[in-house]
Amino acid sequence: MNILVTGGTGFIGRWVVGRLLKDGQKVWVLDNLANSSLENVNEFMDNENLQMVKIMDLKDRESLKELFRDTKFDLCYHLAASINVQDSIDDPETTFNNDTVATFYLLEECRKQHVKIVFMSTCMVYARASEEHGIDEQSPIKPASPYAGAKIAAENMVLSYFFAYGLPVVVVRPFNTYGPFQRTGGEGGVVAIFIHNKLKGEPLNIYGDGTQSRDLLYVEDCADFVVEAGYNDQLKGEIVNAGTGEDISINHLAELIADEQVPIHHIPHIHPQSEIQKLLCNFQKAEKTLFWTPKVTIEEGIKQTEKWIQSTFHRKDRFKS
Template sequence: MNILLTGGAGFIGRWVLKRLLDDGHHVWVLDDLSNGREANIAEFREHPGFRAFIKGSILNESILSDLFVGNRFDICYHLGASINVQDSIDDPRTTFNNDTIGTFYVLEQCRRHNVKIVFMSTCMVYDRCTDEGGITEEHPLKPASPYAGSKIAAENMVLSYWHAYGLPAVVIRPFNTYGPFQKTGGEGGVVAIFIKNKLDGKELKIYGDGTQTRDLLYVEDCARFVVEAGYSDKVNGEVVNAGLGRDIAINDLAKLIVQDESRIRHVEHIHPQSEIQKLLCNYGKAKRLLGWEPQISLEEGIRRTEEWIRSTDLI
């Protein structure tokens, strides 16, 4: 198939690209590099399925139009987005423009050319988990940050194109994803940041009291989920979660990574109003419709991530 991957030079996008190329497809990557890095995809440049890298924004309708007119895409995996909660609080306009208006521009091209869209949303749209069975797709939503609000707005637009036009479309909500190629600085995820600080002999800083929990999904499991949502007609018109199905308190995560409580310090939360106290995924729908379930345990995923951080100069 011919596939457009927005945000393909980002952390998750890089692994989705790898999966698509391994599966034999032709892939075009569109990324403005505001969060992604060309170095993430450098190893794929000579792959016969890698068609082009286009540095550009999803807000540039002429770039999008040229891509769709010229390449007869079968699927658009739309991962391009602003993803930082604090940035969305500080500058909501940028996040809204990228995540909502940008998604609308991509949707319009998909509608004109009848291209299936796989829209990458986030678990941050949910209210806290109150059920030990985990968060299903019917769980209440709570836009506790402009990031979450922008994603919910975009989700509704994506699903409206399924209902109004019959456009093949699916909204996917992966839970907190981590692994190799994730940034280890302020824009990175908690696992990558903790591991880097451990290796550098620094303290592991925890926002708030550390009792908040996260469901941590290894990036290769996430990429497999993203790709398979594009392949299957069973999820068209649906919202589908993916996660490990196990949550861990940030306090316990820090102990698991550093194994020295004296190196753990609690600091004032930067956005307590947007904290979700408990996140636990119920991925039963993904298992039922896609046959998907995670394969990498948290402990194994942390080991692989630490091994990568030790060995790379990309951070």
């Protein structure tokens, strides 16, 4: 198939691209590089099925129209987004434009050619997890940040194109994804930040009391889920979750990563109003419809992520010398 991946040089995007190339698909990548680097897809550059890596902002409607005029796509994975919660609180307009308006522009091009679209949403749209069953696709949503609000707005636009135009669409809501190629600063991801700090001999800083919990999904498992959602024909016009079905408190995660090698500190929360106390995924729908289950344990995932972050230190050292 001819497949377009927006945000394809990003953390999850580059793993989705890798899986698609492995499957023998012809892949086009779009990214504005706001949250990523071309280095993330270096290993794929010689792959004959990688058709294009184009630096482009989806809000550039003329360039987007030109791309769709030049190529007939079979499938689009829309992963491009502003993903920083604090940035969305400080500057909601940018997040709304990147996550909602740009999605509308892409939907319009997909509608004209009847291109199936898989829209990457987030578990941050949900309210607190049910203690018993975890969060499923029917669980209540809560736009606790402009990031979550923009994603919900985009989700609704995507689903409306299924009901109004019969456009095949799927909304995917992966839970907290971590692994190699995730950014290690800012809001890059708690696992990556903790590991990075430990390797530098710095304290692990926990916002709040650390009792908040997360369902941590390894990035290769996430990419497999996203790709399978595009291949599958049963989920048109639907939302589907992916996670591990197990949550871990931030305190326990910090202890696991620190391994008594660095101190753990608790500091005041920078955006307590947008914190979700408990995130626990119920992924039965993905298991039933996509035959997908996560394969990588948290212990193995942390090990692989630490190995990768350590290798980035070595690369920087070689560059300096």
